[in-house]
Amino acid sequence: MRKALYPGSFDPLTNGHLDLIRRTSKMFDEVSVGVLINMQKTPMFTADERVALIAEAVKDLPNVKVIQFAGLLVDYVKENQITAIVRGLRAVSDFEMELQMASLNKKLNDDAETIFMMTATEYAYLSSSLVKEVFKFGGDIKDFVPDNVYEHMYSKK
Numbered sequence: 001m002r003k004a005l006y007p008g009s010f011d012p013l014t015n016g017h018l019d020l021i022r023r024t025s026k027m028f029d030e031v032s033v034g035v036l037i038n039m040q041k042t043p044m045f046t047a048d049e050r051v052a053l054i055a056e057a058v059k060d061l062p063n064v065k066v067i068q069f070a071g072l073l074v075d076y077v078k079e080n081q082i083t084a085i086v087r088g089l090r091a092v093s094d095f096e097m098e099l100q101m102a103s104l105n106k107k108l109n110d111d112a113e114t115i116f117m118m119t120a121t122e123y124a125y126l127s128s129s130l131v132k133e134v135f136k137f138g139g140d141i142k143d144f145v146p147d148n149v150y151e152h153m154y155s156k157k
């Protein structure tokens with residue numbers, strides 16, 4: 001069974017993330033969306049909230065599950081027989097950090113292969129941080145996040 005892990009902070013899930021999950025789900029038998037618990041910065045949403053929001057957004061994709069992980073990514077990869085870590089590339093600016101992470105993960109665990117998906121052009125400018133900033137200053141984020149994430153964000157305001 002070919003298992004992909006799509007890890008991230010997902011604070012919050014954006015339409016760019018969701019597009020990438022959909023496309024990845026066609027290529028693997030199972031896709032785990034891995035929500036990082038121990039983030040360096042304080043998240044806007046708790047890990048449980050992020051998991052619940054993603055689970056709702058992907059409920060039409062039967063081979064996608066949402067999990068939480070803490071600690072090293074490569075440990076999760078090893079313990080769960082993950083075939084490939086999937087990461088999205090939006091622009092050249094993402095490349096440097098992604099190359100560093102993929103190379104480090106490979107060094108820590110030689111079986112940890114990372115594959116990169118190009119983010120759809122229409123979402124290339126999107127990031128969770130920018131969505132939070134626009135939201136914080138009262139801008140409309142409707143086109144940037146799935147409907148359930150949008151509703152959740154406004155219900156908390």
Ligand code: PNS
Binds near residue numbers: 008009071073101105
């Ligand atoms: O959405 P993000 O914040 O770009 O995702 C970054 C993430 C979660 C993939 C990365 O920070 C991570 O894997 N963290 C877990 C700790 C770890 O394994 N660090 C060393 C290798 S990068």
